[in-house]
Amino acid sequence: xxxxxSYCNPTQIHxxxxxxxxxxxxxxxxxxxxxxxxxxxxxxxxxxxxxxxxILQDAGKQVTELSGINSxxxxxxxxxxxxLVRENSIDLILAxxxxxxxxxxxxxxxxxxxxxxxxxxxxxxxxTPTEKVIPIGTILTMVGTGSEMNSGSVITNEEQKIKNGxxxxxxxxxxxxxxxxxxxxxxxxxxxxxSGIADIFSHLMEQYxxxxxxxxxxxxxxxxxxxxxxxxxxxxxxxxxxEARSNIMWCAxxxxxxxxGVSKQQDWEVHMIEHQLGAYTDCAHGIGLAIxxxxxxxxxxxxxxHRYVRFAKNVWKVDPTGKxxxxxxxxxxxxxxxxIRELGIPATLREVGATREMLPLIANSTILGGGYxxxxxxxxxxxxxxxx
Amino acid sequence: xxxxxSYCNPTQIHxxxxxxxxxxxxxxxxxxxxxxxxxxxxxxxxxxxxxxxxILQDAGKQVTELSGINSxxxxxxxxxxxxLVRENSIDLILAxxxxxxxxxxxxxxxxxxxxxxxxxxxxxxxxTPTEKVIPIGTILTMVGTGSEMNSGSVITNEEQKIKNGxxxxxxxxxxxxxxxxxxxxxxxxxxxxxSGIADIFSHLMEQYxxxxxxxxxxxxxxxxxxxxxxxxxxxxxxxxxxEARSNIMWCAxxxxxxxxGVSKQQDWEVHMIEHQLGAYTDCAHGIGLAIxxxxxxxxxxxxxxHRYVRFAKNVWKVDPTGKxxxxxxxxxxxxxxxxIRELGIPATLREVGATREMLPLIANSTILGGGYxxxxxxxxxxxxxxxx
Numbered sequence: 001x002x003x004x005x006s007y008c009n010p011t012q013i014h015x016x017x018x019x020x021x022x023x024x025x026x027x028x029x030x031x032x033x034x035x036x037x038x039x040x041x042x043x044x045x046x047x048x049x050x051x052x053x054x055i056l057q058d059a060g061k062q063v064t065e066l067s068g069i070n071s072x073x074x075x076x077x078x079x080x081x082x083x084l085v086r087e088n089s090i091d092l093i094l095a096x097x098x099x100x101x102x103x104x105x106x107x108x109x110x111x112x113x114x115x116x117x118x119x120x121x122x123x124x125x126x127x128t129p130t131e132k133v134i135p136i137g138t139i140l141t142m143v144g145t146g147s148e149m150n151s152g153s154v155i156t157n158e159e160q161k162i163k164n165g166x167x168x169x170x171x172x173x174x175x176x177x178x179x180x181x182x183x184x185x186x187x188x189x190x191x192x193x194x195s196g197i198a199d200i201f202s203h204l205m206e207q208y209x210x211x212x213x214x215x216x217x218x219x220x221x222x223x224x225x226x227x228x229x230x231x232x233x234x235x236x237x238x239x240x241x242x243e244a245r246s247n248i249m250w251c252a253x254x255x256x257x258x259x260x261g262v263s264k265q266q267d268w269e270v271h272m273i274e275h276q277l278g279a280y281t282d283c284a285h286g287i288g289l290a291i292x293x294x295x296x297x298x299x300x301x302x303x304x305x306h307r308y309v310r311f312a313k314n315v316w317k318v319d320p321t322g323k324x325x326x327x328x329x330x331x332x333x334x335x336x337x338x339x340i341r342e343l344g345i346p347a348t349l350r351e352v353g354a355t356r357e358m359l360p361l362i363a364n365s366t367i368l369g370g371g372y373x374x375x376x377x378x379x380x381x382x383x384x385x386x387x388x
Numbered sequence: 389x390x391x392x393x394s395y396c397n398p399t400q401i402h403x404x405x406x407x408x409x410x411x412x413x414x415x416x417x418x419x420x421x422x423x424x425x426x427x428x429x430x431x432x433x434x435x436x437x438x439x440x441x442x443i444l445q446d447a448g449k450q451v452t453e454l455s456g457i458n459s460x461x462x463x464x465x466x467x468x469x470x471x472l473v474r475e476n477s478i479d480l481i482l483a484x485x486x487x488x489x490x491x492x493x494x495x496x497x498x499x500x501x502x503x504x505x506x507x508x509x510x511x512x513x514x515x516t517p518t519e520k521v522i523p524i525g526t527i528l529t530m531v532g533t534g535s536e537m538n539s540g541s542v543i544t545n546e547e548q549k550i551k552n553g554x555x556x557x558x559x560x561x562x563x564x565x566x567x568x569x570x571x572x573x574x575x576x577x578x579x580x581x582x583s584g585i586a587d588i589f590s591h592l593m594e595q596y597x598x599x600x601x602x603x604x605x606x607x608x609x610x611x612x613x614x615x616x617x618x619x620x621x622x623x624x625x626x627x628x629x630x631e632a633r634s635n636i637m638w639c640a641x642x643x644x645x646x647x648x649g650v651s652k653q654q655d656w657e658v659h660m661i662e663h664q665l666g667a668y669t670d671c672a673h674g675i676g677l678a679i680x681x682x683x684x685x686x687x688x689x690x691x692x693x694h695r696y697v698r699f700a701k702n703v704w705k706v707d708p709t710g711k712x713x714x715x716x717x718x719x720x721x722x723x724x725x726x727x728i729r730e731l732g733i734p735a736t737l738r739e740v741g742a743t744r745e746m747l748p749l750i751a752n753s754t755i756l757g758g759g760y761x762x763x764x765x766x767x768x769x770x771x772x773x774x775x776x
Contacts, residue, residue, distance in 0.1 A: 001570070001634035004404025009397070012559070015650070016392025171400070182389070214622075216615040216635045216642065223611030227604040234602075246389035247604045250651070254604065259647065262403070263638070 001263040002213045009170050009257055011149045012177040015250065017242075019181045020051065026137060026177040027059040031091030034061045035084055035134075037105050038096040039069050043141060046187050052096055052139060064088045066108075069097065071285065072278050073104035075119055075157045081108030082118075085134055095138040095175075098196075099145025099154075102138050106153035106173055107166075109134045123155055123164040129172070136175045141184040143249045144196030144286055146203060146256025148178040156279055162365065163275040170258060180253065182246040190239060194343040195286035197232045197248060201225065201336075202270060202289040203255045209307055210265035210371045221260050222314045227251055229315075229339065236343055267371025270296050273380055276362040283352040290345045291352065294337045295387035299379060301329050304372030308332060349388045359384045389651040390601045397558050397645055399537045400565040403638065405630075407569045408439065414525060414565040415447045419479030422449045423472055423522075425493050426484040427457050431529060434575050440484055440527060452476045454496075457485065459673065460666050461492035463507055463545045469496030470506075473522055483526040483563075486584075487533025487542075490526050494541035494561055495554075497522045511543055511552040517560070524563045529572040531637045532584030532674055534591060534644025536566040544667055550753065551663040558646060568641065570634035578627060582731040583674035585620045585636060589613065589724075590658060590677040591644045597695055598653035598759045606698075609648050613703045615639055617727065624731055655759025658684050661768055664750045671740040678733045679740065682725045683775035687767060689717050692760030696720060737776045747772045 014022040027034075034056060043049045056063050066081050084090065085108060095105040111118035113131040121127040140148045147153075151173035154165040185193070208221040231247035238244070254260060273296070274288040281288075301308040309325050312318040312332020320328050337347075346352060354362075363381035368374070375383075402410040415422075422444060431437045444451050454469050472478065473496060483493040499506035501519040509515040526536045533540075539561035542553040573581070596609045619635035626632070642648060661684070662676040669676075689696040697713050700706040700720025708716050725735075734740060742750075751769035756762070763771075 001403065001638045002631055004406050006400065006402050006410065008400040010559075012394065012396040014394050015389065018392050022394065171398075213631055214615075214618055214635065216612070216619070216638045219611035219615035219618075220608055220642070221611070223607035223609070224604070227602075227607035230602055230607075231604070243390055243601055246651075247602065250389045250604045254608070254647075259642075263634075 001215055001217070003263045003265065005262045007170070007259065007262050009149065009174055009259065011174045011257070013149065013180060013253070014177065015180045016246070017181060017183060019179045020139070023052070023055050023139070023179060024059055027056070027061065027092070030135060032060060032062050033064070033089050033091045035064045035066060035081065035088065035090040035093045035108070036096060037066045037069060037081060037093060037101055037108070039067070039098070039101055042187065043096050046184065048096065048139070048141065048184060062088070064090065069101045069104045071100050072156045072163060072282060073100045073107070075107070075155050077104055078107035078111055078118070078155055081105070082111040085112040090134055093134050093136045095136060096141065098140065098142025099147040102136070102147035102175070103145070103153045103155065105136050106151070106168065107155050109136055109173065110168065119157055122166045123157070126166060128169060133172065138175045138178045140178060140180050140249070142188050142192060142196060143185055143252045144199035146200070146252050148175060148180065149253050149257035150174055152256070154275065161279050163279040165271070165275065180249055182242060182249045185245050185249065186240050190236070190344070192284065193235065193239060194345055195284040196252065197228065197286065197343060198290035198340065198345060199286035200228055200248070200252045200255045202286070202293060204228070204260070205293070206268050206270060207261040207264050207266050208311065209267045209304065212306070215263055217260060217262055217264050224251055224254055224260060225315045232343065265371065267369070269370045269375055272367045272369060273362070273383070276366045277349070277354065279365070280358045280362055281353040283354070287345055287352055290340045291347065291349055291387050292383065294333055295383045297333045298330070299383050299386070300370065300373040300375070301333065302326070305329055307372070347387070349384065354388070356388065359388065389603055389605070391651045391653065393650045395558070395647065395650055397537065397562055397647065399562045399645070401537065401568065401641070402565065403568045404634070405569060405571060407567045408443070408527070411440070411443050411527070411567060412447055415444065415449065415480070418523060420448060420450050421452070421477050421479045422482055423452045423454060423469065423476065423478040423480070423496070424482045424484060425454045425457060425469060425489055425496070427455070427486070427489055430575065431484050434572065436484065436527070436529065436572060450476070452478065457489045457492045459488050460544045460551060460670060461488045461495070463495070463543050465492055466495035466499055466506070466543055469493070470499040473500035478522055481522050481524045483524060484529065486528065486530025487535040490524070490535035490563070491533070491541045491543065493524050494539070494556065495543050497524055497561065498556065507545055510554045511545070514554060516557060521560065526563045526566045528566060528568050528637070530576050530580060530584060531573050531640045532587035534588070534640050536563060536568065537641050537645035538562055540644070542663065549667045551667040553659070553663065568637055570630060570637045573633050573637065574628050578624070578732070580672065581623065581627060582733055583672040584640065585616065585674065585731060586678035586728065586733060587674035588616055588636070588640045588643045590674070590681060592616070592648070593681065594656050594658060595649040595652050595654050596699065597655045597692065600694070603651055605648060605650055605652050610702045612639055612642055612648060620731065653759065655757070657758045657763055660755045660757060661750070661771065664754045665737070665742065667753070668746045668750055669741040671742070675733055675740055678728045679735065679737055679775050680771065682721055683771045685721045686718070687771050687774070688758065688761040688763070689721065690714070693717055695760070735775070737772065742776070744776065747776065
């Protein structure tokens, strides 16, 4: 734990089949005006919409609704929500949905009373809000982003064709409460489920693939990766396996509530590339990450060889006998790739709607960073070509 | 994650060499009357006492001191602290020390304005306090209990010869902030260091040794155990190895901030037995746990064989080839025992001051519980004899 850190995450989690029974006690802590934000029809199909509305009514809340939030939530929707907050003097924003809905709600929260241009201030210049923000609660129905217990908000500015993540101070913008019932995820289409799994795995790897020290956080990340591999293999066979789905749900929350990132440098470049892929193609976030990751790893692994060797041995159980470090590392990356294939995720960018012409546009608009190796736009173009 | 749970832990952690620089900003959140609680002379020897007093003075605080808290903090000290809180209208209790000091402060916090007999209410009847409690901050100098990020308070009632743990609601009684600088632990005597390591390991095992499901929490616990084994082996060679000591410190905090216990039944019986050993012998807590654990495991492991097999394979890397499950499990327990010996911890109760006559007294006063197997007082006597 060589890198100093501060950490505080006050989200109240209620997890399990009985989680929704805690909603009333949480609602009692806030004023009467609630903005309920959700996606399309899925929460109505599973009956959750009616249940939540009834609990809100029983609690005497005035409910304003904002619906239609889809994957890659748009900045225009953030502004629309902010307007509703101001017009209805909203006391609590209740997100019912997946990471996109929750990320949108965080955007609404910080934008409602912000002066100036919120996009410029928060998503481009990464300012910390100083104006009033609105507390958020969540009822999670789709798993992956970890947004239910963190302060990140990834928003797409359609006009500018930029998808950008803001990370607000954890104690300020992490949801005040999150209701996690794995059963709500049963009806999520398989493609969305595996996209979520790939997103979780990416979060774990991106926190893991840095550092030269013996760091407790790395051991915990390895534990979380092993748990996720085990649960995912069961869930793709039987998506209604409660045990498997509950494990995937908690792997996602732990995977990005930032406790498994403390004292780590981290390398979020795959996310940076995918954000621009998402801005150009509307490809599902996790699917994009899964396609880009192996190509990225093969491009950079020699610069952090010892870490990719550890990844291969501890996570993928590669037998090192008689192999060079490079061979071990590459075998680890291949096993990760096989796991991704096992989940039924496509292997190439062309399968998710990217065209050859988009690749330089994506490469040139990606935020440059990296871990053991700092990438250039040329590197990114090569990586994109490698998985095209 | 088959068992439903709620979780919220709002402790603000500041970790690393620069952690103390955050003290002023934390102090600014509370009123001016501070009760500073510490042990004996060690915080003066390392210069920490002077540093903290200066920061408190610069922040304009009125400081009342309570010192002399030692291991197995006594109920009489809790009452003394509660009196000081009332007399000085204390706004914040600042614990500077290890788990004993922090546990004592939690006791003081709930007892200050409690009606009735706090011992009876909180430590015997496990009531949740309804009266005003005083916020706590900690500066940790000794590692093991995890008290810096949880709500437990183990107190010894000397008169009644009972050592009892109270676990208050996490969000109510976990410290508001904790300052964790691994350097403060360098001067802790080696015996105390290994006692702390044994305590951490015990917390991890006691959360781990339950359940029949594939549970994410178990993988995280395995990760934490592996991290602790690695760091401990370095720290006993060089106690001033910052990397190793910082890992041990974080393993302790993660080990009992309850995030690695969610959705687990848990088996805290070794702690129950040790509490009574502590009430009779004043043996260092972790040392007692380390002596009792192997005997306890050998007494009960057949009732949860699959779990002890997993412990052996995943934590102790026992090669299962050609062995029965029972042999694998026993080999795991033996390897744990060897690790404890490696740390230089005695193997028998007689070495830590227990007499043969004490054993039935300890057995008969221990709270009965267990995990896969529910113990009787006879079982406990047999376990005590086995490690006498």
